[in-house]
Amino acid sequence: MAYRAASTAGRALHKKPKEAERMFARRSNRHWLVLVLALTLLVVAACGGAPSNQGSGGQDQQAGTGSSGQAGDGTSQPAGRRVLRMTHSWPNQIDPARGSDMASAVSLINLYSSLVYPTPEGNVEPYAAESWTVSDDNLTYTFQLRQGIKFHDGREMTAEDVKFSFDRLMAIGEGFAYLFRGVVREVTVDDTYTVSFHLEQPFGPFLNILTRLYIVNSELVKENIKPDGPYGEMGDYGTEFLNVNDAGSGAYMVRSFDISSELVMERFPDFFGEVAPNAPDEVRIIGTTEAATVRTWMSNRELEISDTWQTAEALASLDNIPGIDIASYLDGGQLYLMMHTQKPPLDDIHVRRAIAYLIDYDALVQQIFPGTEKARGPVSRSLVGWNPSLPELEFSLDKAREELAQSRYAGQWDQYPIEYAWTAEVPALEKVALMLQANAQQVGLTIDIVQTPWLQLIERAGSKESTPHLASIFVTPSYGEAGSQLRARFHSSTAGTWEQLEWLENAELDAMIEDALATVDFVERMAKYAEVQARVVELFPTVALYDNVNRHAYQACYVEWPQLQAPIPVLGYMQDARFIEVFPERVASCGN
Structure with a gap:
């Protein structure tokens, strides 16, 4: 998707530089989501032993291994790398069949691809699917996949992966499964790159809910299924593996994941979609909303974007730090x-x-x-x-x-x-x-x-x-x-x-x-x-x-966040890291 910096009239709530007046405009055709405190506190399943054939992921379940740029380590931006660090409420579930809260949604959007991608106007546009058709009775949606999309282990995405991802989501029945329950009767594979969704009855916003079907690498998941599990011949359906690893094709892949505190992702060089020229090489999602910690990290330039749970008092304090602005959007x-x-x-x-x-x-x-x-x-x-x-x-x-x-x-x-x-x-x-x-x-x-x-x-x-x-x-x-x-x-x-x-x-x-x-x-x-x-x-x-x-403090002096100019009203998509740009060379000019 080419991120369009659409007209900001009546839309952007982004706080401009300090001398400018705060804007809190609104737009009736923008929408969206996040907060759901409830979802941010779902329980992550416990992890077992190291899975086999981990592909792309964090088998060690420990964040920060072999890497610089961890929040609080005294490093602003490590030499030669662009790092984006964000705090979120915890826990974080990175299994596409389980995650649905804010931290999880941000993680899934960066790790996986969906058939379609939401737009600032509330529509969708092609993503993993290059086109689709709808039957005259509005009961069958047929999607043509882009050819050559690679998962993080190098395998090509096919229609079988789409069907497997849907069947797995509905069998597990968690996360965003409720969106499809009673809507989709079945998914069929027509050929290698063609997949059809057959609905129970017409459903007007069907394309919109497909932004929540994240496509997994079916072969990688099958290789890591534990036989003892509640899903019949599918055993645990790869839930233990996907608790701490990814099987995606997104712009980023899991390098390590400490389920108690931090997810570390690194750029996937063979991603099929658009990536901004100065997008981060590394993205860290850190599980804390503690105000004093966030302020210390932001002040030291060790954190680029704060969580949305900071109090008005905490945000006012952060706003007084040179180079930090407050981003706001409905x-x-x-x-x-x-x-x-x-x-x-x-x-x-x-x-x-x-x-x-x-x-x-x-x-x-x-x-x-x-x-x-x-x-x-x-x-x-x-x-x-x-x-x-x-x-x-x-x-x-x-x-x-x-x-x-x-x-x-x-x-x-x-x-x-x-x-x-x-x-x-x-x-x-x-x-x-x-x-x-x-x-x-x-x-x-x-x-x-x-x-x-x-x-x-x-x-x-x-x-x-x-x-x-x-x-x-x-x-x-x-x-x-x-x-x-x-x-x-x-x-x-x-x-x-x-x-x-x-x-x-x-x-x-x-x-x-x-x-x-x-x-x-x-x-x-x-x-x-x-x-x-x-x-x-x-x-x-x-x-x-x-x-x-939603209000976040962010390092406006060296981070450019284009989504603020045309907010995407879908939970998590404002932090699709491939569109956010980080400029380490500007840090020195941020002030103290």
Whole structure:
């Protein structure tokens, strides 16, 4: 893909040099994802002994072996090499059938190729596939692969690898498998370079979800299958091997991987796609978000891009370091206050509406999460298909009292304390909980705040009984249309997961979502997305607190990050390292 520095009007949120004014513009046809704190905390499977025929990978499971340029080692840019170091929340799952959080998505995008590649406009363009056709009934998509694509061990990619990758993803059933479940009936190999996807029914955004099918080297995986495993004749399906090795054809390949702390990748010289002239020779994804550590490394020029979990205070401190700028872009995600619609008193819509009136949205976006934008509806305005007719929510104690007076629980509030679980790994969320608790007290509601580790919250989400009344959770779509968010957040199939603590289970809404996704005509599909959003607002199962803006500190004095000028609204693609350029010769001019 040739990365196009498209017009930045209304699109780029990148902070220009210090004397310039900060920009927080937006574009309604941009979308996207990342945050999903939930996904950033999935558990990586434990590693076993060294696999045979490791091909391209990190058998030692130790990062930094035989290399310079490790963050914190006192090396800014090692002589003769361009190094890009980025921090991320951890763990990091580099198996394409398992990874789906931010760190994992960034790793997979750099290690593997997909049939198509997302564009800043929300479309897709050819990548491993050079072309495709669609049958008249919209049930069969046939892709012609580029010839000569090499995996990291030198073997050529064929249609068999595409089919194997899909079958493996669905058999394991983790990671991005949910995007294809109920959508694809089967994948068939037509010839060496031709593969067909046969759908269960028409699915409008089918090409978009293919950005999440990462193609593995089937022969390499088969050579490293452990016979004892849950997948029949496929044993462990190569999961132990792919925990710490890659079987990809991406611009980078695994050199070493310490699953507890750091992934080290090096440039693949035979990559088939475009690579910027000054792209990094080495990419390190480092598992920490600790503010003091990040600041020290950034100050010493030992870290090029920070994670997106730095607090406003930490970013302000980094912004004061010469040569460092703050990059900002809408990512398609939102922070939601999820309300358990089947647990009293939140089974009463008047109570849910009252809680929405108890939130000071101005304080939220100006003080607690500065730089974010007030939400209008249950889908971010940066996603294609957002409904702009929906109003912003407002803060009003009087209106909260009016709603509570209409509740069937009126006068009994002492019998119905409300539990609010906030995610321990994101300290700023406690401020949201405390604000709501204080305002609720003024209208007679009792809210008990519970600091809850993320993995514990995931477990609690598994049953109606254990799910808390309230929880504030970031959710980011998996592809760049409103339908991704609507299905993940409000379809009954996701009830009991971290993405839907509301337990909505509304058959009418399910049918509306399914109908919208099955609509092939783009304009008609967008109209149906708008109707679904309006219906969600009527049911009021959740409060969309704000549209998220990702913010990273980065070394603007020697790193050029072109994606900031035309953001790709798909989780992880903003850090496709082959487009980012590093100029070690400029470090000396960065200042102190």
